[in-house]
Amino acid sequence: QSALTQPASVSGSPGQSITISCTGTSSNIGRYNIVSWYQQHPGKAPKLVIYDVSERPSGISNRFSGSKSGNTASLTISGLQTEDEADYYCCSYAGNSDLIFGGGTKLTVL
Amino acid sequence: QVQLQESGPGLVKPSQTLSLTCTVSGGSISNSDYYWSWIRQPPGKGLEWIGYIYYSGSTHYNPSRRSRLTLSVDTSKNQMFLKLSSVTAADTAVYYCARLTVATMKFDYWGQGTLVTVSS
Numbered sequence: 001q002s003a004l005t006q007p008a009s010v011s012g013s014p015g016q017s018i019t020i021s022c023t024g025t026s027s028n029i030g031r032y033n034i035v036s037w038y039q040q041h042p043g044k045a046p047k048l049v050i051y052d053v054s055e056r057p058s059g060i061s062n063r064f065s066g067s068k069s070g071n072t073a074s075l076t077i078s079g080l081q082t083e084d085e086a087d088y089y090c091c092s093y094a095g096n097s098d099l100i101f102g103g104g105t106k107l108t109v110l
Numbered sequence: 111q112v113q114l115q116e117s118g119p120g121l122v123k124p125s126q127t128l129s130l131t132c133t134v135s136g137g138s139i140s141n142s143d144y145y146w147s148w149i150r151q152p153p154g155k156g157l158e159w160i161g162y163i164y165y166s167g168s169t170h171y172n173p174s175r176r177s178r179l180t181l182s183v184d185t186s187k188n189q190m191f192l193k194l195s196s197v198t199a200a201d202t203a204v205y206y207c208a209r210l211t212v213a214t215m216k217f218d219y220w221g222q223g224t225l226v227t228v229s230s
Contacts, residue, residue, distance in 0.1 A: 003156065034214065034215050036214075036215070036216045036217070038157075038217070044222075045206055045220040045221065045222055045223055046149075046157065046206070046217070046220055047220070048216055048217060048218050051214055051216035051218075052214050052216070055214075057218065089156065089157050091157075091159070091217070093215050097170040098159075098170075098172070098173070099159045099215065100159065101149075101156060101157045101158065101159060102156070103156045104156040104157070
């Protein structure tokens with residue numbers, strides 16, 4: 001399967017909100033509510049910020065939220081902070097025990 | 111607090127086999143609630159799921175890597191292993207091991223990653 005489609009980059013100013021989209025197909029995002037999002041700072045391992053489309057792990061700020069409509073999942077970060085600047089990756093269950101990542105989105109906080 | 115640590119050679123020659131170990135601490139690799147997975151990231155590129163293994167030894171591989179990939183587990187040592195055969199420069203990447211929850215298929219704990227370069 002091809003990678004899920006994410007915008008290469010998004011940007012926002014401190015305090016603003018941004019949304020990162022993740023587009024798949026009816027075989028992955030459209031079929032299963034098993035979408036997770038990961039934040040990766042340069043040189044660091046990815047960190048889980050959203051799972052099951054919209055659930056936040058313990059310790060993750062409520063500024064992070066997730067949603068899904070059809071074949072597209074979205075990650076919204078509200079009240080942008082400078083430490084939110086990172087790469088973000090979506091991941092979906094794709095059936096047959098397979099998983100698939102998005103290509104990643106670089107968030108710049110201006 | 112669960113911790114994962116990857117280890118192995120940082121340099122592998124083309125056509126040889128890449129071998130990595132992931133050591134789990136702070137939790138048991140035999141916990142039935144989790145799979146144990148490998149994910150890689152070529153320099154400057156995105157994440158790619160490679161495969162995962164259950165403590166019983168049951169495996170599932172990314173279809174695009176299945177022919178060259180072998181995952182195994184040693185529950186007595188709380189370790190899992192990756193072997194990728196016939197490597198090329200395209201296999202150069204940071205390799206991460208991660209814990210994958212069975213119920214929600216989320217990677218909730220990650221190792222720090224280890225860079226493997228394929229070069230003669």
